[in-house]
Amino acid sequence: MRRALVALFVMLATALGLLAAPQQAIAANRDVLRPDNSGTCEWDAAGYWVQRCDVWSEATGRNIPVQIVAATNGGNAGLYMLDGLRATEQSNAWLVDVNAAQIYEDSNITLVMPVGGASSFYADWEAPATYDFNNPVVYKWETFLTSELPAYLEQNFGVSRSNNSILGLSMGGTAAMNLAAKHPDQFRQVMSFSGYLATTLPGSQTAFRAALLDGGMYNLNAMYGPLLSPRRFENDPFLNMDGLRNSDVYISAGAAVPGPQDADYLPEHVASGVALESYANFITRLWGLKARASGINFTEVYTPTGIHNWEQFGSQLEETKGRVLDVMGAW
Structure with missing residues (x-):
């Protein structure tokens, strides 16, 4: 016994x-540090399990660094987080100006934050992006984000190619809406925070040209070609929204009115933030009017205060966390 x-x-x-x-x-x-094209990823200074991984891009002929936080419990959902016009080669701003990894600390979703892409609108450019032809800047971001990076994430982080959310601020919001509309098989959800959601309206191209020059002497014509190139219209969120009919869509903008959260900003920064957010608010509302008339389901939020800065973007990231985890099944 x-x-x-x-x-x-x-x-x-x-x-x-x-x-x-x-x-x-x-x-x-x-x-666990995952393998990358340089050997293994490295722990990032941002903490909160952020790994910095070198992902090879055949389209651009170089490694592109991506800051990644693996899902807490091995979930297969991914959240792509796109930067603004002045993205740097040091870090994705979602880890500098707002610590997205801390906000999503206990979430079962893999955070995917590509590094770089200043003034790129995360597009596949037709020519070198700057006027310095001795040091050409090759931008093939759409190919990287929708083909090369998903293969790496699937193999090394277990991220499904068809269970992803994508968000962005300002330039990144424009790009997120474009990529989600053009690749609905990859992105089930899209969120734009103060994005510019109509890029071919009269005057828009002039404004973008000035912004790209100010952002580092980038050549707008190198992005999609001549002014009347079909590619310009194919990559306008206002014109390609039909691709979002089966997606969860969230758009937001501030009222372009400074609030208490903006008290510490310099007057000149407040002034530029008001101007940029005024346009983002107008163009986001315009997108919403057309989307509603087209029968597209979406959520729009316009905060009573808020200018074009990280106080606004960060508050929206926190506000939408529950929505992301619900839609992606990533609690």
Whole structure:
């Protein structure tokens, strides 16, 4: 009898151990540095399990750094987070001006934050992006984000190619809406925070040309070609919104009125923030009017205060966290 009880205890302990092992492995999903094109990813200074990974882009002929936070429990959902016009090569601003990794600290979704792409609108450009032809800047962001990066994420982080959300601020909001509309098989959800959602309206191209010159002497004509190029219209969120009919869509903008949260900004920064947010608010509302008339389901939020700055963008990131996790099944 004693031997039988001991044997039964051993069997139960073994069974429990086999059941516990996968759970422990899943719980440690964020603790493992994944392989990348330089060998292995590195821990990023942002903390909160952010890995900096070099992902090879055949389209651009170089490694593109991506800051990634693995899903807490091994979930297969991904959240792509796009930067603004003045994106740097050091870090995605979602980890500098707002710590997105901290906000999503206990979430079962993989955060995907590409680094770089200043003034790119995350597009595939037709020619080198700047006027410095001795040091050409090759932008093939759409190819990277919708083809090359998903393959890497699937293999190394378990992210599904068809279970993704995408968001962006300002320039990144414009790009997020474009990419989601053109690749609905990849992105089930899209969010634009103060994005510019109509890019070919009269005067828009002139405004974008000035913005790209100010953002680093980037050549707007190198993006989609001549002014009347069909590609300009194919990449206008105002014109390609039909691709979002089966997506969860959220758009927002501030009222272009400074609030208490903006008290510490310099007057000149407040002035530029008001001007930029005024246009973002107008163009976002215009997009909403057409989308509603077209029968597209979406949510629009216009905050009573807020200018074009990280107080506005960060508050929207926190506001939409629950929505992202609900839609993507990533709690």
